[in-house]
Amino acid sequence: MAHENLIGDFPTFPKQQRSMQKRQALLKSGRILFGEKGYEHTTAKEIAAHAKVATGTFYRYFSDKRQLLMSLIEDHIDDMMPIDLEWKSGDPEKLLAGRLEMHYHKINEKNLRRLMPEILFRDAELAEVVQEAKTRMLEKVTEHLHLLHRKGLMWQDIEIETLGWSLQSLMEKLQSRNDQGLPVDYQAFSKIFCRMLFPPEVIQKMRNGTLNEWKGP
Amino acid sequence: MAHENLIGDFPTFPKQQRSMQKRQALLKSGRILFGEKGYEHTTAKEIAAHAKVATGTFYRYFSDKRQLLMSLIEDHIDDMMPIDLEWKSGDPEKLLAGRLEMHYHKINEKNLRRLMPEILFRDAELAEVVQEAKTRMLEKVTEHLHLLHRKGLMWQDIEIETLGWSLQSLMEKLQSRNDQGLPVDYQAFSKIFCRMLFPPEVIQKMRNGTLNEWKGP
Amino acid sequence: MAHENLIGDFPTFPKQQRSMQKRQALLKSGRILFGEKGYEHTTAKEIAAHAKVATGTFYRYFSDKRQLLMSLIEDHIDDMMPIDLEWKSGDPEKLLAGRLEMHYHKINEKNLRRLMPEILFRDAELAEVVQEAKTRMLEKVTEHLHLLHRKGLMWQDIEIETLGWSLQSLMEKLQSRNDQGLPVDYQAFSKIFCRMLFPPEVIQKMRNGTLNEWKGP
Amino acid sequence: MAHENLIGDFPTFPKQQRSMQKRQALLKSGRILFGEKGYEHTTAKEIAAHAKVATGTFYRYFSDKRQLLMSLIEDHIDDMMPIDLEWKSGDPEKLLAGRLEMHYHKINEKNLRRLMPEILFRDAELAEVVQEAKTRMLEKVTEHLHLLHRKGLMWQDIEIETLGWSLQSLMEKLQSRNDQGLPVDYQAFSKIFCRMLFPPEVIQKMRNGTLNEWKGP
DNA sequence: TATGAATGAGACTTCATTCAT
DNA sequence: GATGAATGAAGTCTCATTCAT
Numbered sequence: 003m004a005h006e007n008l009i010g011d012f013p014t015f016p017k018q019q020r021s022m023q024k025r026q027a028l029l030k031s032g033r034i035l036f037g038e039k040g041y042e043h044t045t046a047k048e049i050a051a052h053a054k055v056a057t058g059t060f061y062r063y064f065s066d067k068r069q070l071l072m073s074l075i076e077d078h079i080d081d082m083m084p085i086d087l088e089w090k091s092g093d094p095e096k097l098l099a100g101r102l103e104m105h106y107h108k109i110n111e112k113n114l115r116r117l118m119p120e121i122l123f124r125d126a127e128l129a130e131v132v133q134e135a136k137t138r139m140l141e142k143v144t145e146h147l148h149l150l151h152r153k154g155l156m157w158q159d160i161e162i163e164t165l166g167w168s169l170q171s172l173m174e175k176l177q178s179r180n181d182q183g184l185p186v187d188y189q190a191f192s193k194i195f196c197r198m199l200f201p202p203e204v205i206q207k208m209r210n211g212t213l214n215e216w217k218g219p
Numbered sequence: 220m221a222h223e224n225l226i227g228d229f230p231t232f233p234k235q236q237r238s239m240q241k242r243q244a245l246l247k248s249g250r251i252l253f254g255e256k257g258y259e260h261t262t263a264k265e266i267a268a269h270a271k272v273a274t275g276t277f278y279r280y281f282s283d284k285r286q287l288l289m290s291l292i293e294d295h296i297d298d299m300m301p302i303d304l305e306w307k308s309g310d311p312e313k314l315l316a317g318r319l320e321m322h323y324h325k326i327n328e329k330n331l332r333r334l335m336p337e338i339l340f341r342d343a344e345l346a347e348v349v350q351e352a353k354t355r356m357l358e359k360v361t362e363h364l365h366l367l368h369r370k371g372l373m374w375q376d377i378e379i380e381t382l383g384w385s386l387q388s389l390m391e392k393l394q395s396r397n398d399q400g401l402p403v404d405y406q407a408f409s410k411i412f413c414r415m416l417f418p419p420e421v422i423q424k425m426r427n428g429t430l431n432e433w434k435g436p
Numbered sequence: 437m438a439h440e441n442l443i444g445d446f447p448t449f450p451k452q453q454r455s456m457q458k459r460q461a462l463l464k465s466g467r468i469l470f471g472e473k474g475y476e477h478t479t480a481k482e483i484a485a486h487a488k489v490a491t492g493t494f495y496r497y498f499s500d501k502r503q504l505l506m507s508l509i510e511d512h513i514d515d516m517m518p519i520d521l522e523w524k525s526g527d528p529e530k531l532l533a534g535r536l537e538m539h540y541h542k543i544n545e546k547n548l549r550r551l552m553p554e555i556l557f558r559d560a561e562l563a564e565v566v567q568e569a570k571t572r573m574l575e576k577v578t579e580h581l582h583l584l585h586r587k588g589l590m591w592q593d594i595e596i597e598t599l600g601w602s603l604q605s606l607m608e609k610l611q612s613r614n615d616q617g618l619p620v621d622y623q624a625f626s627k628i629f630c631r632m633l634f635p636p637e638v639i640q641k642m643r644n645g646t647l648n649e650w651k652g653p
Numbered sequence: 654m655a656h657e658n659l660i661g662d663f664p665t666f667p668k669q670q671r672s673m674q675k676r677q678a679l680l681k682s683g684r685i686l687f688g689e690k691g692y693e694h695t696t697a698k699e700i701a702a703h704a705k706v707a708t709g710t711f712y713r714y715f716s717d718k719r720q721l722l723m724s725l726i727e728d729h730i731d732d733m734m735p736i737d738l739e740w741k742s743g744d745p746e747k748l749l750a751g752r753l754e755m756h757y758h759k760i761n762e763k764n765l766r767r768l769m770p771e772i773l774f775r776d777a778e779l780a781e782v783v784q785e786a787k788t789r790m791l792e793k794v795t796e797h798l799h800l801l802h803r804k805g806l807m808w809q810d811i812e813i814e815t816l817g818w819s820l821q822s823l824m825e826k827l828q829s830r831n832d833q834g835l836p837v838d839y840q841a842f843s844k845i846f847c848r849m850l851f852p853p854e855v856i857q858k859m860r861n862g863t864l865n866e867w868k869g870p
Numbered sequence: 871t872a873t874g875a876a877t878g879a880g881a882c883t884t885c886a887t888t889c890a891t
Numbered sequence: 892g893a894t895g896a897a898t899g900a901a902g903t904c905t906c907a908t909t910c911a912t
Binding site: 238272273274275279 | 896897898899900
């Protein structure tokens with residue numbers, strides 16, 4: 003019944019390729035439906051139907067509904083850590099704004115919006131994955147803040163742990179607004195973000211490039 | 220048959236009291252179990268069992284599981300708007316820190332911690348309730364920011380909408396950390412919060428009371 | 437993959453056939469159990485068990501218990517209007533008796549006996565279906581009576597509406613006796629039925645074929 | 654609290670009287686609600702509420718819901734046997750019509766309409782009560798028909814058993830139409846009823862009083 | 871591999887009946 | 892006696908997952 007590719011137009015392995023297409027279709031359908039109706043209210047059957055495969059096929063690609071969700075999250079987790087906080091010389095506000103804008107533009111193109119992290123947090127196993135990622139991110143941020151602090155670039159009277167989760171909260175909010183399709187003024191956001199980190203005079207120096215003591219982390 | 224309240228300030232109406240006790244017990248059990256296992260994974264039967272009443276009794280007090288959750292949320296919503304941003308003269312960081320500490324102390328005493336707003340957001344009806352409250356809060360905050368801006372107390376180069384949701388994000392994070400029992404340094408938090416709002420010189424003046432042009436909103 | 441029907445008049449589509457078998461099994465089980473224990477006292481689970489399928493399977497074929505009943509009724513409704521009242525020349529009593537006997541013989545072969553219309557009448561939706569059918573039948577009967585009356589074949593002093601529902605009542609009783617497995621003397625029944633319709637002399641003339649003015653409706 | 658009747662206006666026993674009132678109220682409420690929504694869909698609580706007593710009080714007067722229904726039926730059963738078939742001399746059609754009219758007038762005054770016998774028939778215990786009554790009635794009717802037959806008053810070529818249940822069916826239909834509030838032309842009905850029993854010449858003689866051989870049963 | 875019908879545990883909810891007050 | 896809150900068995904229905912084709 004299926005004689006396609008007898009000669010060789012498809013040098014890659016058709017089966018694996020089709021497999022991957024189905025897997026991707028299921029992932030996409032999962033993302034869409036979880037986003038629309040929530041994890042618990044989306045059935046495996048619906049995901050399969052939306053992906054135009056049979057119910058049983060779902061279980062060839064994912065051991066169960068949760069595994070699909072986990073895959074989705076794993077993809078998403080990287081998006082939760084959108085920026086490294088390496089400050090090359092130049093206007094930090096503009097640098098940050100540019101990086102953020104590019105990041106979310108990419109995200110939106112990948113159509114990864116609208117997976118609601120909010121639904122995931124109570125499921126022990128899921129929470130683990132997400133929480134772990136958040137913790138990693140927080141650690142990384144905090145570590146970086148310590149560096150900045152040591153270099154004297156940051157407000158000196160700040161409590162670094164608290165600043166860490168405050169910044170994290172802003173990043174999460176940013177992502178959430180983006181997921182929800184709410185407007186974001188990246189320029190304004192960056193200004194606020196930087197103001198939490200750097201005293202005005204440091205920003206000025208960074209802008210001017212007159213920050214002698216500064217070297218990348 | 221009815222000699223209650225011959226003495227004393229708190230008349231006890233046995234039936235109503237017992238009723239209310241049951242209702243409260245159910246609410247408490249709901250809060251605990253939703254917190255432990257998530258809304259979707261908690262059954263009405265379990266809540267009833269945890270509250271040591273029969274399954275059917277659950278339905279005397281709540282039309283269904285969601286109604287209990289709604290009640291829980293309604294209680295919680297007020298806690299989401301913990302502070303008014305009225306800045307009486309004096310050290311704003313200390314004022315804020317004090318207010319926050321008191322607020323969360325009260326919350327924790329009421330044992331309202333650990334209701335995870337995160338689980339609720341996909342349910343249309345629930346989301347409405349929560350979202351509405353958040354929006355109200357954001358409006359209130361933004362309005363206040365406009366006032367501060369007009370009075371020249373705020374950073375003048377700030378985009379107020381963005382600052383609004385940034386502050387909101389911090390408040391939510393604060394609440395969430397509190398709910399999760401994570402440590403919070405209110406003093407440090409307030410410093411960051413105020414730094415987002417006020418330029419250093421304004422803070423200085425508020426501290427000194429030398430802020431002529433300032434009058435309460 | 438599809439070699440079915442290479443030979444033979446009754447192509448077998450295995451899946452559809454099995455499906456239909458299950459559906460039929462459920463209908464049959466429903467009929468039996470409703471008959472034995474009544475509609476309200478029969479549970480979907482029991483019907484499924486009796487049909488040797490899982491509870492969930494019941495809901496693949498019927499949206500709920502009522503829908504199964506409705507199907508049962510729809511089948512049954514046609515059986516409620518067993519006879520047309522067209523009187524070809526010849527002994528009317530014998531004609532009627534013959535027709536009735538054949539009708540109920542067929543019914544009994546289809547094993548449609550024992551669905552108790554009596555249980556259904558309080559359910560608004562069901563009542564509608566049944567009542568509608570009854571009304572249709574009554575209208576048809578009454579219309580026919582008017583025709584007979586105009587032709588002068590009927591008792592001339594009769595009130596036709598009343599005669600209509602009286603005849604209907606007899607037909608329903610006939611069906612009910614049949615459903616309950618009670619004995620019916622179709623010959624005797626027909627004699628009574630005809631006597632309600634026709635004066636003796638008309639019957640005599642029909643028997644003799646000397647009824648000049650008569651032509652089929 | 655209740656000092657009524659200290660002197661003696663109420664010679665009967667007040668408690669028992671009030672009891673009876675409650676019992677009657679419950680019966681009436683049961684009749685109404687069963688009629689409106691069916692036996693199975695009416696709850697004891699609703700009946701109690703409708704009768705303005707507490708749920709528990711229901712169980713002081715009736716051991717359970719069925720017992721109330723049984724009482725209702727017992728009352729109703731007598732109404733199912735509305736006529737004795739004693740034919741005093743005189744126009745039988747008019748006699749019958751008169752008796753029927755009076756009977757149903759009384760029924761309707763007692764507000765006994767609208768208890769649907771139809772709902773009851775599948776419940777083993779209830780069916781027994783009703784079926785027994787029907788059988789009794791049928792026996793009585795049949796016995797009477799035998800008498801009439803022996804006296805030569807009836808159609809001689811009739812099968813008496815069949816005539817018995819045919820007449821019963823008419824009576825039931827009459828009752829059902831009355832219960833449903835449908836119009837009934839008692840005069841016309843009686844004409845049909847009598848025509849099934851008596852040949853025209855017998856009716857004529859009864860009318861004239863020239864029926865020598867006739868004496869009441 | 872793909873299919874989708876089938877399974878059955880378990881969630882939700884109702885209500886007849888009991889019982890403490 | 893009267894009350895109505897409480898009980899918990901039982902019914903309805905859903906859906907994650909399996910399995911024969």
